[in-house]
Amino acid sequence: MIPSKPVRVRFAPSPTGFLHVGGLRTALYNYLFAKHHHGTFILRIEDTDQSRRVEGAVENLIASLDWAGVHYDEGPHKEASHGPYVQSQRLEIYRNHTEQLIERGQAYYCFCTPERLEQVRQKQIAMKVAPAYDRHCRDLPKLETSDRLKAGERHVVRMKVPFGGETTFDDIIRGHVTIAHKILDDQVLLKSDGFPTYHLAVVVDDHLMEITHVIRGEEWLSSTPKHILLYQYFGWEAPRYAHLPLLLNSDKTKLSKRQGDVAVEDYRSKGYLKEAIVNFVAFLGWNPGDERELFTMEELIKEFSLERVGKSGAVFNTEKLDWLNAQYLRKKSDHEISLMLKEELRNSMFSEKNYSDEYLENIVRAMRERVSFVKDFLEKSPYFFSAPKEYDPGVVKKRWNAEAGGRMKRLAEEFAQLQNTKKEDFEAALERTAEAMKINRGELIHPLRLAVSGTGAGPGLYDLLYIIGKDETIQRIMSATEQLK
RNA sequence: GGCCCUAUCGUCUAACGGUUUAGGACGUAGCCCUCUCAAGGCUGAAAUACGGGUUCGAUUCCCGUUAGGGCUACCA
Numbered sequence: 001m002i003p004s005k006p007v008r009v010r011f012a013p014s015p016t017g018f019l020h021v022g023g024l025r026t027a028l029y030n031y032l033f034a035k036h037h038h039g040t041f042i043l044r045i046e047d048t049d050q051s052r053r054v055e056g057a058v059e060n061l062i063a064s065l066d067w068a069g070v071h072y073d074e075g076p077h078k079e080a081s082h083g084p085y086v087q088s089q090r091l092e093i094y095r096n097h098t099e100q101l102i103e104r105g106q107a108y109y110c111f112c113t114p115e116r117l118e119q120v121r122q123k124q125i126a127m128k129v130a131p132a133y134d135r136h137c138r139d140l141p142k143l144e145t146s147d148r149l150k151a152g153e154r155h156v157v158r159m160k161v162p163f164g165g166e167t168t169f170d171d172i173i174r175g176h177v178t179i180a181h182k183i184l185d186d187q188v189l190l191k192s193d194g195f196p197t198y199h200l201a202v203v204v205d206d207h208l209m210e211i212t213h214v215i216r217g218e219e220w221l222s223s224t225p226k227h228i229l230l231y232q233y234f235g236w237e238a239p240r241y242a243h244l245p246l247l248l249n250s251d252k253t254k255l256s257k258r259q260g261d262v263a264v265e266d267y268r269s270k271g272y273l274k275e276a277i278v279n280f281v282a283f284l285g286w287n288p289g290d291e292r293e294l295f296t297m298e299e300l301i302k303e304f305s306l307e308r309v310g311k312s313g314a315v316f317n318t319e320k321l322d323w324l325n326a327q328y329l330r331k332k333s334d335h336e337i338s339l340m341l342k343e344e345l346r347n348s349m350f351s352e353k354n355y356s357d358e359y360l361e362n363i364v365r366a367m368r369e370r371v372s373f374v375k376d377f378l379e380k381s382p383y384f385f386s387a388p389k390e391y392d393p394g395v396v397k398k399r400w401n402a403e404a405g406g407r408m409k410r411l412a413e414e415f416a417q418l419q420n421t422k423k424e425d426f427e428a429a430l431e432r433t434a435e436a437m438k439i440n441r442g443e444l445i446h447p448l449r450l451a452v453s454g455t456g457a458g459p460g461l462y463d464l465l466y467i468i469g470k471d472e473t474i475q476r477i478m479s480a481t482e483q484l485k
Numbered sequence: 486g487g488c489c490c491u492a493u494c495g496u497c498u499a500a501c502g503g504u505u506u507a508g509g510a511c512g513u514a515g516c517c518c519u520c521u522c523a524a525g526g527c528u529g530a531a532a533u534a535c536g537g538g539u540u541c542g543a544u545u546c547c548c549g550u551u552a553g554g555g556c557u558a559c560c561a
Binding site: 047114125128129202220246290293370445449455459 | 486487488489490491492496497499508509510511512520521522523524525552553554555556557558559560
């Protein structure tokens with residue numbers, strides 16, 4: 001699809017906490033679509049519900065977006081020609097537009113109290129009728145309206161929805177969607193506190209900000225006709241719509257906090273790489289149509305299209321995310337990973353120790369194929385950071401026998417003679433010892449690994465010995481023979 | 486309840502009426518490699534929700550059923 005006008009899209013979250021992974025995907029798709037078409041990606045803050053204000057939420061949102069590499073061209077702190085980008089700073093605009101609607105008879109003041117509304121609702125429920133506003137104030141005499149307004153009576157403004165007819169729109173993802181007007185409510189546009197509702201603000205802002213494509217979650221699908229009606233009332237051209245499928249829990253319900261982490265921040269602190277998160281989230285609902293799995297942001301921009309976004313909800317299952325993380329971790333250089341490892345160590349139980357860059361890079365080289373996360377270096381190979389305090393009982397049973405102690409001591413003596421301590425030197429020394437003792441080298445290798453690392457898993461034994469060094473090796477052998485009688 | 490949306494392996498998905506014994510990836514099982522654990526390679530198990538049409542031919546188009554989800558606020 002080649003849009004005629006320059007593409008302008010927006011991500012419009014309400015700042016009620018942290019960036020949800022579903023929100024990240026929505027933001028990402030908007031961003032990818034914008035960049036693919038050399039358009040503009042806008043961040044707009046929809047803070048029209050004062051009761052849900054959360055301190056620091058906007059900054060948090062921006063930080064998470066920024067971390068993921070989803071950078072906006074216009075938005076808070078990046079004011080451009082279409083600002084301000086925070087809805088609570090645009091109240092005047094909404095009020096003016098509401099007045100236009102009232103003058104043209106497309107909206108009206110409503111003085112109904114919440115109590116009356118509740119009564120009406122209860123009655124409707126009792127009568128098994130669909131709950132909706134009964135349009136009590138729709139045709140109030142002009143004089144009465146102005147009197148009550150003058151008297152300062154609390155009120156809202158509602159839109160007049162036609163009694164008959166229907167609205168059809170062509171959603172890029174879902175095709176034609178039709179909704180009958182009779183099931184639409186006379187939606188509140190301006191609340192009694194002077195703030196707009198989402199429905200008014202989204203239409204006014206999208207128009208004023210010259211948004212060409214509205215890419216948002218499926219939860220907005222059924223209220224889209226209301227928005228289109230408003231565009232018609234204002235005499236504006238409506239944008240194109242693309243309603244994204246939802247992200248789901250494993251039980252296929254809408255992804256929620258109750259069943260696991262949903263904040264981007266959570267995944268970040270768990271050690272997921274942004275490349276993995278972005279790649280993973282992009283593939284929840286979209287795919288390139290071929291069998292490639294690994295995509296950088298640049299590649300996503302190049303390949304992304306709304307036409308290839310699916311219609312059905314996707315379970316947010318992190319198994320594949322873990323695999324992706326391992327893939328991206330392996331793409332990094334030893335040095336890059338060693339810097340991340342250093343940071344990880346700073347926040348660990350080994351924080352008081354100091355390891356040289358070379359030592360860390362050696363560990364990375366030895367372990368990089370064996371980890372999925374940076375924190376795995378500490379969890380899977382703690383023996384690089386401190387001598388084993390205990391020995392895996394299963395491995396002891398399997399690899400440590402009556403002769404092991406003596407053999408290890410003999411090996412330690414052999415190692416002590418070593419002038420050079422490259423991995424080949426350890427290897428040669430061990431081979432020599434095995435030969436002299438007329439045993440398979442496995443009889444030495446396995447107990448030695450246990451003695452030095454406390455486990456039966458890890459990198460090649462000679463790499464391990466080389467990294468921790470001759471003295472430490474000998475010391476660990478001695479202490480193992482002490483403890484494993 | 487009403488309205489709207491959706492429905493392919495456990496999960497993410499491919500297939501845009503025939504090239505399909507329904508492909509790939511993650512996960513999973515086995516084998517190979519091997520000093521262990523990984524990585525890697527190979528092999529396997531695993532799906533078109535159900536019922537009707539349309540058609541020479543349906544995963545693909547239509548209808549219904551079922552299931553799931555969304556909306557139904559002076560929340561977004």
